[in-house]
Amino acid sequence: MRVVFLGTGTSFGVPIIGCQCRVCQSENPKNKRLRSSVYCVEGDSRVLIDCSTDFRQQALTHQIDRMDAVLFTHNHADHISGIDDLRIYNLVHHRAIDVYGNENVIDDIKRRYDYCFSPVQIGGGVPQFELHRADAPFRIGEIAITPIPVWHGSMEILGYRLNDFCYVTDANKIPESSLAEMRGLKLLVINALREKPFATHFSLAEALEIAKALQPRQAYFTHISHRLDHEDINRTLPAEYQLAYDGLTVDLD
Numbered sequence: 476m477r478v479v480f481l482g483t484g485t486s487f488g489v490p491i492i493g494c495q496c497r498v499c500q501s502e503n504p505k506n507k508r509l510r511s512s513v514y515c516v517e518g519d520s521r522v523l524i525d526c527s528t529d530f531r532q533q534a535l536t537h538q539i540d541r542m543d544a545v546l547f548t549h550n551h552a553d554h555i556s557g558i559d560d561l562r563i564y565n566l567v568h569h570r571a572i573d574v575y576g577n578e579n580v581i582d583d584i585k586r587r588y589d590y591c592f593s594p595v596q597i598g599g600g601v602p603q604f605e606l607h608r609a610d611a612p613f614r615i616g617e618i619a620i621t622p623i624p625v626w627h628g629s630m631e632i633l634g635y636r637l638n639d640f641c642y643v644t645d646a647n648k649i650p651e652s653s654l655a656e657m658r659g660l661k662l663l664v665i666n667a668l669r670e671k672p673f674a675t676h677f678s679l680a681e682a683l684e685i686a687k688a689l690q691p692r693q694a695y696f697t698h699i700s701h702r703l704d705h706e707d708i709n710r711t712l713p714a715e716y717q718l719a720y721d722g723l724t725v726d727l728d
C-alpha cells in the first residue's frame with residue numbers, strides 16, 4: 476500500500492493566518508502544513524481518510540484523479556469541509572462515492588450538506604454520496620478496513636486500520652479494545668499536537684508513548700500545530716518515530 480500525506484496540520488493549518496512565530500515564518504516547506512488527511516492506494520483501490528478544508532489544493536498537488544471511498548474520522552470542519560470538491564469523482568467514475576463514518580458523522584453530513592441529498596438537486600452540480608455506517612470491518616477492493624473507536628475529548632470518533640496501516644487523528648485517549656486492533660502494524664500514523672498536554676489531543680510525548688507500546692515498524696505523527704518545528708523536533712525523536720510532513724509518501728511492501 477502507498478500512503479500519501481496530503482496534510483499534517485492542525486485545524487488552523489500552518490502557517491496560521493497573521494502569526495509571526497518562528498515556525499509560521501519558517502521557509503522550510505516541512506513547516507507548511509495543510510489540514511490533515513491521507514490518500515491510500517492499494518492495487519486498483521483509492522481511499523481518502525478525511526476530506527480536509529484544503530482538499531482541492533491537495534488533490535491538484537498530488538494529481539488525485541480517482542477515488543473509490545472516503546473514510547471520515549469525525550465531523551470537525553478541518554476533516555470534512557472539502558466534501559463538495561469530491562463531486563469531480565462522480566463524473567470520473569459515473570457513480571456515487573462510498574462514504575464511511577460513525578453514526579454521528581453520517582447524520583451530520585446529511586444535515587450540513589443536505590443539498591447533496593435533495594431529489595431536485597441530483598446532477599453534475601452536486602456531489603453524490605453513498606453513505607455507510609462504519610460499525611464493523613469492511614473491504615474496499617484489496618483493502619481490509621477496521622474502524623477503531625478512539626476518544627477526542629468527550630467525543631467518540633474513529634481511527635481506521637487499512638491492512639497493516641493504522642490512522643488515528645484528533646485522539647487524546649485510546650481504549651484497550653482499540654489498542655488490541657492496532658498490533659502488528661507496518662505503519663502507525665497518530666496525532667501529536669504540541670509538546671504541552673492538551674484537553675482533546677495527544678501531546679508529542681503521549682503519542683510517542685503509544686508508538687513505543689505498539690511497536691509498529693514505522694510511526695509518523697500528524698495534526699501538528701505551529702508550536703513544533705519539523706527539524707528541531709525530529710532531531711529529538713528516534714528515526715522510526717518522526718513528525719510527518721505534507722507530501723510524505725510511504726510505500727509499504
Ligand SMILES: [Zn+2]
Nearest residue numbers: 486551553645
Ligand atoms: Zn482536527
Ligand SMILES: [Zn+2]
Nearest residue numbers: 494496499701
Ligand atoms: Zn505561528
Ligand SMILES: [Zn+2]
Nearest residue numbers: 549551627645
Ligand atoms: Zn477534531
